[in-house]
Amino acid sequence: MILSLLISNKIEIQHLDLFYGAKQALKSVSLSIPEKSVVALIGPSGCGKSTLLRSINRMHDLDPKVRLDGEILLDGHNILHGNTNLNKLRRRVGMVFQKPNPFPKSIYDNVAYGLEVNGIHDKTRIRAAVEESIRESYLWDEVKNDLDKPALDLSGGQQQRLCIARAIAVEPEVILMDEPCSALDPISTAKIEALILRLKERFTIVIVTHNMQQAQRVADFTAFMYLGELIEFGRTSAIFEQPNQELTRNYVSGHFG
Amino acid sequence: MRWLFLCAVLVFLLCCFVFWDIASKGFGVVSLEFLLTSPRKGMTEGGIFPAIVGTIYVSLVTAVFVIPFGVATAIYLSEYARDTWVTRLIRAAIRNLAGVPSIIYGLFGVAIFVDGLGMGPSLLASGLTLGLLTLPYVVAAGEEALRHVPGSYREGALALGATHWQSIRTVVLPVATPGIVTGVLLGLSRAAGETAPILFTGVAFYLRYVPSSVWDEFMALPYHLFILATQHHAIHQVRPLAYGTALVLLGFVFSLNLMAFWVRKKYSVYGQQ
Ligand SMILES: Nc1ncnc2c1ncn2[C@@H]1O[C@H](COP(=O)(O)OP(=O)(O)OP(=O)(O)O)[C@@H](O)[C@H]1O
Ligand SMILES: [Mg+2]
Numbered sequence: 001m002i003l004s005l006l007i008s009n010k011i012e013i014q015h016l017d018l019f020y021g022a023k024q025a026l027k028s029v030s031l032s033i034p035e036k037s038v039v040a041l042i043g044p045s046g047c048g049k050s051t052l053l054r055s056i057n058r059m060h061d062l063d064p065k066v067r068l069d070g071e072i073l074l075d076g077h078n079i080l081h082g083n084t085n086l087n088k089l090r091r092r093v094g095m096v097f098q099k100p101n102p103f104p105k106s107i108y109d110n111v112a113y114g115l116e117v118n119g120i121h122d123k124t125r126i127r128a129a130v131e132e133s134i135r136e137s138y139l140w141d142e143v144k145n146d147l148d149k150p151a152l153d154l155s156g157g158q159q160q161r162l163c164i165a166r167a168i169a170v171e172p173e174v175i176l177m178d179e180p181c182s183a184l185d186p187i188s189t190a191k192i193e194a195l196i197l198r199l200k201e202r203f204t205i206v207i208v209t210h211n212m213q214q215a216q217r218v219a220d221f222t223a224f225m226y227l228g229e230l231i232e233f234g235r236t237s238a239i240f241e242q243p244n245q246e247l248t249r250n251y252v253s254g255h256f257g
Numbered sequence: 258m259r260w261l262f263l264c265a266v267l268v269f270l271l272c273c274f275v276f277w278d279i280a281s282k283g284f285g286v287v288s289l290e291f292l293l294t295s296p297r298k299g300m301t302e303g304g305i306f307p308a309i310v311g312t313i314y315v316s317l318v319t320a321v322f323v324i325p326f327g328v329a330t331a332i333y334l335s336e337y338a339r340d341t342w343v344t345r346l347i348r349a350a351i352r353n354l355a356g357v358p359s360i361i362y363g364l365f366g367v368a369i370f371v372d373g374l375g376m377g378p379s380l381l382a383s384g385l386t387l388g389l390l391t392l393p394y395v396v397a398a399g400e401e402a403l404r405h406v407p408g409s410y411r412e413g414a415l416a417l418g419a420t421h422w423q424s425i426r427t428v429v430l431p432v433a434t435p436g437i438v439t440g441v442l443l444g445l446s447r448a449a450g451e452t453a454p455i456l457f458t459g460v461a462f463y464l465r466y467v468p469s470s471v472w473d474e475f476m477a478l479p480y481h482l483f484i485l486a487t488q489h490h491a492i493h494q495v496r497p498l499a500y501g502t503a504l505v506l507l508g509f510v511f512s513l514n515l516m517a518f519w520v521r522k523k524y525s526v527y528g529q530q
Pocket of ligand 2: 049051178208
C-alpha cells in the first residue's frame with residue numbers, strides 16, 4: 001500500500017487468528033497502524049474489537065483457553081513470539097480499560113505504581129513523573145492538593161483520566177483504549193477526547209469505540225470489523241464518507257450495530 | 258412461614274439462655290484477682306492466670322504457624338494453580354481436613370510432633386496441632402478473599418508491566434488482607450476453645466508458673482474448665498470457678514470474633530469497584 005510507504009508503521013498485524021477454545025473470534029485480521037496516529041476500531045457488539053485490542057499487549061496470556069496464530073509486529077519484532085518479555089512489552093504498550101480501574105491506593109501511588117514495578121525507585125524522579133503525567137492528563141488542577149487521598153473517591157471521569165495518567169507515566173509507545181468513555185458523562189468524554197488528540201503527538205493510540213462521532217472526532221484511521229473479520233480499514237474520512245464495502249456503509253450510517 | 262420464624266426465635270432464645278446462664282453464674286467470680294492469680298489449694302481457690310496466659314500463648318504459636326502456611330497455600334491455589342486433577346485433589350483434601358474430628362488431630366499431634374519429631378508435650382507441639390486444625394479455615398478464607406479481588410485490579414497492574422508476583426504482592430494481597438485476617442481470627446477463635454488437640458500434646462493439669470519457652474507445658478482455659486467441671490475431687494465446691502472460667506473463655510473467643518467483624522467492616526474495600 002502507498003500508505004505504508006509514506007508513513008512508518010508502529011504496529012503491523014498479519015493474518016491474526018484467535019480462538020477462544022473452539023470458537024474463532026478473529027479471522028485472519030491484517031492491519032497496519034502508523035506511528036503517532038489514532039486508530040479507531042469500530043463494529044457491532046461481539047465482532048472482536050476488544051479481542052483484537054487485547055492481543056496487542058498480550059492480555060490474552062491470562063486465559064489458558066486462548067490460542068493465537070499469525071503475527072503482530074511492534075517496530076518490526078513479532079510480539080507473539082514465545083520469548084517476548086511480557087513485562088517489557090506491556091510497559092511499551094499501555095492500556096486503558098472500559099471501566100475506570102484505579103487501584104485502591106492514593107492518587108499519587110496509582111500513578112507511581114507503574115514506575116515502581118518497572119524498577120524505578122528514585123523518589124525525586126517518581127515525583128516529577130507523577131506530576132507531569134497528571135498534568136498531561138488534564139487532571140492536575142483538580143487533584144493537586146489531594147494527591148494522598150484515595151483514588152476511589154474521585155468521580156468516574158477523573159478516575160479515567162487518572163488511569164490515563166497512570167498509563168502514560170511509564171512512557172509507553174502505544175496506548176490501547178477499550179471504550180474509555182463508555183461509562184462517562186458528555187463533559188468527561190469531551191475532556192478525554194481532547195486529551196487523546198494531544199497525546200497522539202507522543203504516542204500511537206488504538207481506541208475501541210461504539211460512538212461514531214467520537215471516532216470521527218479523534219481518529220486519523222478507522223478499522224471496521226464484523227464477525228471477527230476486518231472488513232475495511234482506511235482514513236477515517238474515507239470510511240465514513242466513501243466506504244468501499246456495502247457492510248461498512250450500512251454500519252456507519254446506522255443501519256445496524 | 259410463621260413456624261419458621263418461631264424456630265429462628267427459639268434458636269436465638271436458646272443462645273441467649275446459654276449465655277445468660279454462664280454469665281450470671283460466672284460473673285460473681287470474675288474479678289481482677291481471679292484473672293491475675295494462680296489457682297491455690299488444689300484449685301479450690303485462687304484464679305486462672307496461667308490458663309489465660311497459656312491459651313494466649315498457644316494461640317500465638319498457632320497463628321505464627323498457620324498464617325504463613327495458610328496464606329501461602331491460598332495464594333498458590335487461587336493465583337497460580339491451574340485447574341488440574343492434582344489441584345482439585347489438594348482442594349478436596351483441605352476441605353475434608355475441616356471435617357476431621359479434633360480428637361484425631363490430637364492423636365496425630367502426639368504421633369508426629371510429640372513423639373515423631375521429639376518435641377515432647379509442649380506449647381510448640383500443641384500450637385502446631387492446633388495450627389493443623391485451623392489450616393483449612395485459613396486456606397478457605399484466604400482463597401475466598403483472593404477470589405473476591407476484582408479482576409480489573411489484576412489486569413490494571415499487569416497492563417503497567419507488573420509481573421504476576423508483583424501484581425499479587427502490591428495490589429491483590431492488600432485488597433484481600435481484611436478477608437484473610439478475618440479468616441485467621443475466626444480460625445484462631447475456634448482453636449482457642451479446643452481441648453482434644455492439646456490434651457495429649459502439651460496442656461497440663463496444674464502449673465504454678467506460666468511457660469517461659471515453647472518447649473514448656475502450659476495450662477489452657479478449655480482444659481482447665483474440663484478439669485473443674487468433671488475431674489475435680491470437689492466438683493460442687495469449684496462449680497462457681499468453672500463458670501468463671503467458662504465466662505472468661507467465652508469472652509476471649511468473643512473478642513476474637515468481634516475483632517474479625519471489626520476488621521471486615523473497617524477495611525473492606527469490596528463493592529467499591
Ligand atoms: N473470554 C472469552 N471466552 C470465550 N469467548 C469470548 C471471550 N471473550 C470474548 N469472547 C467472544 O469473542 C467474540 C468477540 O468478543 P469481543 O469482546 O472482542 O467483542 P467486542 O467487539 O469487543 O464487543 P463489545 O462491543 O460488546 O465490547 C464474542 O463473540 C465473544 O462472545
Ligand atoms: Mg469490547
